[in-house]
Amino acid sequence: MTRLNEWTLQLVRRDGRKLRAVALGRARLLFAAAGTGLGLMALGVLLGLFWATRSESSRIAELESELGVLRGERARVNELAARLAEIEQGVGVLRDAVTEGRPEAEAPANIVVRGSSALRSRPDPESETPAWPLAQRGFITRQFGSRPATSREGHTGLDIAAPTGSYVRAIQAGRVEEAGEDPVYGKFLRIAHTDGLTSLYGHNSWLFATVGETVERLEVIALTGNTGRSSAPHLHLELLRNGSLVDPLTVVADHSVRGGAEAPTDTEPR
Template identity: 35%
Template sequence: MRQRLSSEPDRYRGRRRVPTPPRSRYAAVVTTAFVGAGVVALGAGGLPDAKSVSPSALSELENAAATSEDFAARAADAERATRDERTQLESSLSEAPDAWVLPLKGYNFTSPYGMRWNKLHAGIDLAAPEGTAYRAIHSGTVTKAGWFGGYGYCVIIQHPDGTESVYGHSSNLLVQEGQQVKAGDEIGWVGNTGHSYGPHLHLEVHVNGEPTDPIPWLRTKGVDIQLQVETIYGGVVDS
């Protein structure tokens, strides 16, 4: 390589040389540029031009949105109607003079009517959390509301047909002797008073002054204690 003489003019004096990138870097830069341009072109081609959307398509979208809103409104109306019908049915159920209903809404059937420990268990036991409200199974007059020996705090109702219902082991009583009640009225709270093994409602039904098995007897009235179903005028109400 020939050395430049000091007398020769320096063509590069005053200029700044830009280093030439390596071939690999040059190729990468060029490739990236082409790929980026392609992506931009594809993206631009894939997005619809708002001016090119047909009026009929826009109309269909608007109609679909309106239909969806209409369906939602109808569903909300139907749900409200169902709740209202349920409330009206429960109200008519309790006001009907000949209605018979479940004593509790939600319970575990724990003990049947029959002999237990060589002694007659004259009713059935329905376990529920202490403080759960229980209801009169039929309209009538409260003849007992207070402490009643092994029954603990107890309510006894005399019904128009002469039968009696007995509700034992209450934690609180909501009625007084002589009070008139309707089917479904809350008359006390589930408790653990008297000769009790845990929070539950002890229910008895007396016919002609004698205890009888409440389960088959109430079935004749359209109430199934074991299935927790009560029927009235041919309709079924799940509690």
């Protein structure tokens, strides 16, 4: 007697010579379905692992590429750091040469370098005359009292064009009253001298003297620059006697400067 919950699977060869019948009960069908489901699940898991492995491999390759780029950038940074160290060392050597003094044979004859007793003791027949504020030849670009068409005020000092880094000298022995940075004058020094005379040196790139220090005539006190309200490297020299502005060209000894048509180097007159 055939049960209703059983199935028969018949397998027949193509030539029809052999017939095979397989009885499939409900339990077998359920087992076959479960096996098929488990197989499909396992296949899905394997496919997921395969794609995950491929993604991880691709990500590893990307990270290795980024790592190579970062190593190259680090090498360039190390090169730049080494170059910067060389530049800083060179600046330090220059600073020491200016502030600590040089051998007398190497120092220019028209400056006094701080720390050099030999230069300080050098006789100067014009030691009482205020000296020219630059150690090298300069070029006057604005005269004292000059006034452009756009302003009603005259220029308060003398503008002398010179390359950045030129030696700025004290025109006379005195004491530093001010040293710092100003929106107009940039890096500046103000020195008090005898007979009520004060001198101001503006737009410098570097200052060597500090407030309260005593400086000598022709001593290097700064390096020229283009700081503050300035459009080109130059020195702004401003003199006052007893609080009143005076023309620097009537006070300082002038034997090395060139003059010419005025070309403003301060963006606004003072």
